[in-house]
Amino acid sequence: MAGFGFGAWRTPALLDDAPPPSVELAPLTLAPASLREGSAPGSPVGAVNARTSGGALSLVEDAGGRFALAAGSIVAGLVATDYETGTSHSITIRETLAGATNSPRDTVLTIAVTNIFEQPDLGALGLSATSFTNGTPASGAIIGATAGSAITASGLPSGLAINGAARSWAWSGTGTVGSSNIALTEALADSANSPRVSGITITIAANPGPITAAAIEASGTVLALTLSGVSAGSWASYPIDAQSKMALTLAASGAGFDRSGGQAQANAARTRSLVALKPCRRTPIVPTGTSTPNANVLDERDNGDGTRTIRLRLSRYVYAGETCSLAALADWRSGASAQAGVAVTNNSTVAAAPVIGGRWLTPPNQRVTGAFRVDLMAASLHPEGLSGLAAVRFDVTDGTTTKSFWAAAPSTSTAYGDSVRCWGANIDPSGLNPGLITVHKTIFPWIGPSRTSGSGQSTASGSFVTTADAPLVMAYDPAGTRYPAAWVVCDPVNGTATASAAMVQTSLAAAKAVAAASKPISVACAIQALYLANRSATAANGQAALTRMTDGATIVLPAGTTQIGGSTAITTGITSTECWPTVIGDPDDPNPRANCILESSASTPNLRINRLAFRNLRMNVGGSVMTGVANLWLDNVQVEAKSGQGASTLFLNTQATSFIYVTKSAIGSSTVVNWGNTGANQRFALVRSSSTPRNILALAIVNCDCTAMSGWTGGTDAASQADWVAMGNRMLSSTSTAVTWPTWSTGTYGECVRALFINNLAERIGADPSPFWAIGENSLQRFTHVLIEGNSMVGERSNTLYNDPPDLVNDNIHVDCRVANNYFDWLPTKQDDFYDDTTVAGNGGAPNYGYRPWLTTNLWFQDGTNCEANVLARRTGGANFPQGPGLAAVVNPSTSGTQGNAWSKFVADRSVLGDGTGGGDYRPGAGSPLIGAATRANIDVDRAGTARGATFASGALEAA
DSSP, X not given: OTTOOGGGOOOHHHHHSOOOOOBOOOOOEEESXXXXXXXXXXXXXXXXXXXXXXXXXXXXXXXXXXEEEETTEEEEOSSOOOTTTOSEEEEEEEEEOTTBTTOSEEEEEEEEEEOOOOBOOOOOOEESOOEEETTBOEEEEEESOOTTOEEEEESOOTTEEEETTTTEEEEOSOOOSEEEXXXXXXXXTTBTTOSEEEEEEEEEEOOSXXXXXXXXXXXXXXXXXXXXXXXXXXXXXXXXXXXXXXXXXXXXXXXXXXXXXXXXXXEEEEEEEEEEEEEOBOSSOOOOBTTBOOOOOBOEEEOSSSEEEXXXXXXXXXXXXXXXXXXXXXXXXXXXOOEEEEEEEEOOOOOOOOOEEEEEOSOSSOEESSOEEEEXXXXXXXXXXXXXXXXXXXXXXXXXXXXXXXXXXXXXXXTTSSOEEEEEEEEOOTTSOSEEEEEEEEEEESBSOOEEOOSSOOOTTTTSSSOTTOOEEEEEOTTSOSSOOOXXXXXXXXXXXXOOGGGOBSSHHHHHHSOGGGSBSBHHHHHHHHHHHTOOBOOBTTBOOBOSBOTTOEEEEOSEEEESOSSOOOOTTOBOOSSOOEEEEOTTSSOHHHHEEEEOOSSOOBOOOSEEEEEEEEEEEOSOOOBSOOEEEEEEEEEEEOTTOTTOOOOSOSSOXXXXXXXXXXXXXXXXXXXXXXXXXXXXXXXXXXXXSSEEEOSEEESOBOSEEESOSSOSSHHHHBSOEEESOEEEEEOSOOEEOOOEEOSSOEEEESOEEESOEEEEOSSOOOOSOBSSBTSOEEEESOEEESOEEEEEEOBOSOOBOSSSSOOOOOBSOEEESOEEEEOBOOOTTSOOHHHHHHTTTOTTTTOOTTOOTTHHHHHTTTEESOEEOOOSSTTOSBOOOOBTOEEOSOOOTTOTTTTTOEEEOXXXXXXXXXXXXXXXXXXXXXXXXXXXXXXXBOTTOOBOOSSBOSSSSOOO
C-alpha cells in the first residue's frame, strides 16, 4: 500500500453514475396585482408568474375568501372586496415540486384594492347672503352642500359664525367694516374630489346710523361720537336715561382675573359693560355775572365737514389698553337708528385701578401651635355680584417650605370673640419648622392687576411697618418647646419688688402656688423675673438665637389693682423678639375685665422689651405709664382713667411707639384718651371690634363704635397715609366732623390713595353745621382710587371730591374713585361752576366773577361717573352744589328741609333731621326707597352682618 494516495483511490459506483438533479423553487409573482372593489367572483386579478416547471400550485391563504386560484391565475373570490374597509389584502400561494430542495415553498403576495367612488363629486359651496351690515343681525343657509358631508370654515370675520352640521350661518350684527375672504371646506368619504375648498368674499358695511366714529378720550370717562347727517342738537335731543334705559352701552375688554375652582385664573380679555350717563356740558364756563355761570351749554360741536361731535360721560372709567365696542339703541339721539358693533378707538391714559386696602385684620407675631385664622380686608372699584375680588391666595413659609391656601369668597371671622366679614383663611402650618413663619397674601381683583406682599421668609419685625403690602409674621410652636410655658402671678398686696427666677413657673397652678411674699408686686418686677429665668431658644428659620427671652410668657394679675411699674428696675438685655409676652387678668376670675386692674405708676417704668400684650383686664391710665415698649396689643381690655387723671391725654407710652393693636376693647367715659395717635407717640395699626365715646385713629378701623374716625394724622411716610381701611363702624350721636381722611403731603397737595370706607354708619346731632367730611374743600387735596361704598351718612352733608383749592392757581385732581350704594342726606360737590367769594375777592370783583373755569378735571364725578345706587335724600342743603346721581340712583323729589323721616323711612331717625336725640335705628323700614336699590358690592353682608341678596338696600343696613 506504500505510495497509495487519496487521488489514486475511487469507488467504482461513484465513478460510473450520473449526478442527481438539484432544483430550488423561486419566489412567485403576480401581475397585475390589483382588483377593483366589489368585483364579481372569478374576475381576474393577475397571472401567477415564476412557477417552476412541473410545480403544483395551491392557495393556502385566500384573505378570507376574497380571492381564488384558477388555472394558474388569481381571481376574485366569493367574498367581495371593499376599499373603505381594506385598501389591500395578502394571500399565500404554495408551490410543491418533488425533488425540489425547498418544496413546498410559500409566497405571500399583496393585492391592492382599487377604489370606486360611490359618492358624487362635491360642488362649490356658497352662503345665502355675503353682505352684512353692522347693527343688523341676520342668519341663513349654506348653499350647495352634499348630503352627508362635513363642512368647516376658516378666515371668518368677527361676528360671523358657521354651523356646518346645520348647514347654516349667523351674523351677530357686530363686526369690522370691510371685505374679507373666507374658506368653506367640504369633505365626503368616497367622493372623488373630497375635500373641496370654496372661497367666498364677505363684505361688512357700516351701520347706516349717525355714528361714524367713536373714541374714548384721555381721561377715560368721556366717549366722543362723530355723527353724520344730523342737525344741531339740544339737551332735549339726547333722552339718555341711565336710571331706566341703557341707551348707549360700551363693552370694554382688558386684563383681569376669573374665579375657577376656588382660585383666581388670569384672563387677558375680561369684558365689562359701561353706559353713557349724559351728554357733557361745554367748558370753559363763560360767566355773565356773579350769579350766572352759564354752565349748561351742550358740548356738541360742528366740525365744519358735515359732521358733529357729541361728548358723553361714561358710567365708569375706561382703562388704557382696553378694547372697546359700542352699541346704541334706537332714539339714543332723537331720530337715530340703532347701531351695534361700532368700533371705538381707546385713547385713555388711565391705568387700571389697583386693589384697595389690603391691610391685615390680624395682629402679627402671635404664638400658634396649630392651624390659625388670618384676616384681611381688601376691595376693588369693580365688584361683581357681592364680591369685590376674584380670590385671595395665602402662602405660608418658614423660608424653606411653602404651603398655599385660597379664599374664593369673604367669610366670617370670630377670631376675637367678634363677627367680622372679611377675606381670610385657616392656615395649617404643619410640616413647617418651628419658629417664625411668614404669611404672604396675593390679592386678585376681577379687573386690573393683582397685588402681593411678596414671597419668602420675613423678619421678626416684618409686620411692624406702615405699608399695606407687608406680610403677616407669626410664631409657630407645635410642640410647645420653642416658647415654653412661663407663668408669673403678681400679688400687689403681699408681693415683693425683688425679682427672682423662682417667680417663673411652668404652669398657672405652680405660679399661683408660689408664696405670696415671693410673688412679684408689679408687672415690672414680673418682667425682671423673666429676665432672671434666662429662657432661651436656638436659631431657627433664618432668625438668630434668643436669650433672656420673654416670648410666650404670661404675667397674671389677680383681682384688685396691680401697678405697671414700681421700684424694680429691669436689666438691659431682656428680649421679646418673636412673639408677645402677655399680661392677663386671672383666668380663674369670673370677670377679669372688671376685677383685674392694671394701673399706671407714679413714675415711668422702662420695661425694655420690644412688645407686650394685655388681655382680659382693666387698665387705669393717666400720668406716667411706661416706656421701652415698641409694640402693644390690647385684647378684651377696658380702659378707664386712673383716679384723678380723667383729663390726662397720656395713654400707653410717652416715647415713640411703633404699633398698637386693639381687639374687642373699650375706652370708658372716665378718661379723655382716644384709640388714636398723639403726634408720633401712640400709633394704632388696628382697632377691631372696639369702642370709645370719642375718636379712633388707626390704619385699619373695623366693626367699632365711636363718634369720629381717621387714618393716621401727621404720618411721616406715604405708606401710612395710603390704604386706610374703615369698615363696618358706627358713629352715632356725632356732633361734628366724623371722618378725617388720611393724606400724605407731596409738597403742594395732600394725597389720599386707595382708602377703603365701607359699610359705616354716621349720625349727626346738635347744632354744629360741619360736614361729615370735607374732601378738597378750600384745601389742596387729591384723592385717587378711593372707595366709598355702602355707608349711611344721616343728618348732615358729606362734601365729596371738591375742586376748591384755596387759591387761583391749583387744581384738585381726583382720579377713579367709586361712590356707590350709600345713603346721603346731602352729597354736594364743587367744581368750576360755583361762585367762590374768595376768588372774587382775589380778582378784585372782575370776571370771572368768582368762578374758576380751569377747575374741570373732576367733572367726571359731578356727572356721576363711578357713582352707582346712591340714595340722595336731599333733606338738607336745598339741593345746592349737586353731585350727578350716576347709575341707578334713587333721588328724593323733594328738597324740603323739614320733611323729617317721611321719605327715608328709617326705623327710628334720631339725627338732627329726626328727633335729634341720637342713637337712632337706621335700618330702612317698610316702603323705604333704600330697599333693593343696590346690586353690586365688595362685601356680602351689611354692617350688622345681615346677608345681602341679589338686590339689597343701599346704605349700611339691610331692611328691618
